[in-house]
Amino acid sequence: MGVPLFLMISGALIVPRAAQMDAFSFYRKRIPQFLLIIFCWSVLTNAVYNACNGETAWLSFARALTETNGLFPAKTGHAHHLGFMYTITGLYLLAPFISRGLHHMGNGGRVALVAVMLLLQFPPCSLAANLSSCGSLNGYALYFLLGYVISCWPVEKYGTKALAALLVLVPAAILGSYFAGSTWYTQNSCFYLSASCLFLLFKVMFASSETQCFSGASKASFGVYLVH
Numbered sequence: 001m002g003v004p005l006f007l008m009i010s011g012a013l014i015v016p017r018a019a020q021m022d023a024f025s026f027y028r029k030r031i032p033q034f035l036l037i038i039f040c041w042s043v044l045t046n047a048v049y050n051a052c053n054g055e056t057a058w059l060s061f062a063r064a065l066t067e068t069n070g071l072f073p074a075k076t077g078h079a080h081h082l083g084f085m086y087t088i089t090g091l092y093l094l095a096p097f098i099s100r101g102l103h104h105m106g107n108g109g110r111v112a113l114v115a116v117m118l119l120l121q122f123p124p125c126s127l128a129a130n131l132s133s134c135g136s137l138n139g140y141a142l143y144f145l146l147g148y149v150i151s152c153w154p155v156e157k158y159g160t161k162a163l164a165a166l167l168v169l170v171p172a173a174i175l176g177s178y179f180a181g182s183t184w185y186t187q188n189s190c191f192y193l194s195a196s197c198l199f200l201l202f203k204v205m206f207a208s209s210e211t212q213c214f215s216g217a218s219k220a221s222f223g224v225y226l227v228h
Contacts (some may be wrong), residue, residue: 004195008147042070139186
């Protein structure tokens with residue numbers, strides 16, 4: 001659930017901010033950082049990998065710089081985890097536009113939008129000859145939107161009943177995703193249900209409290225992702 005939760009938390013935090021910012025200002029603040037991260041970490045990871053497999057330090061760096069720099073060409077080589085950086089960059093490119101609409105919708109409209117996107121995502125996946133073709137930006141954007149929708153949902157009204165229901169639904173949904181067969185984040189509706197339940201569970205449990213441990217972990221999370 002790590003990747004879905006990361007995308008949902010990103011949506012919950014970014015959508016309100018992007019709705020208030022000019023698109024160019026929003027891009028100028030983040031997109032260059034993401035491109036620099038992709039480039040530097042891809043070159044570094046592949047240079048180290050090449051050097052550890054018998055190449056000289058200079059040749060390792062030169063090959064990583066020209067062949068697997070993540071941008072030109074867009075190959076990350078052995079830095080497989082950087083694949084999600086393209087997703088994150090794409091979501092940031094969309095954020096200023098989708099945020100304005102979402103920010104002024106009621107909860108009913110937001111839920112309807114998520115439902116429409118789910119319908120657009122899963123019928124094509126069920127008909128696809130190759131399920132890997134369904135790992136689209138639309139599939140990841142669903143988590144992004146769900147995070148914002150759930151963050152706006154007034155769960156305080158439901159209190160302990162919501163908490164009890166989520167404690168039952170979370171393990172059931174995760175088990176469902178396991179037995180459903182398809183295991184990629186954008187290909188299995190059980191993943192969306194599991195992530196939504198878990199995100200709601202955290203919202204109910206921690207909305208009224210803040211701990212130093214969680215705050216420290218959240219500030220370090222992106223660095224942990226890059227070096228894991």
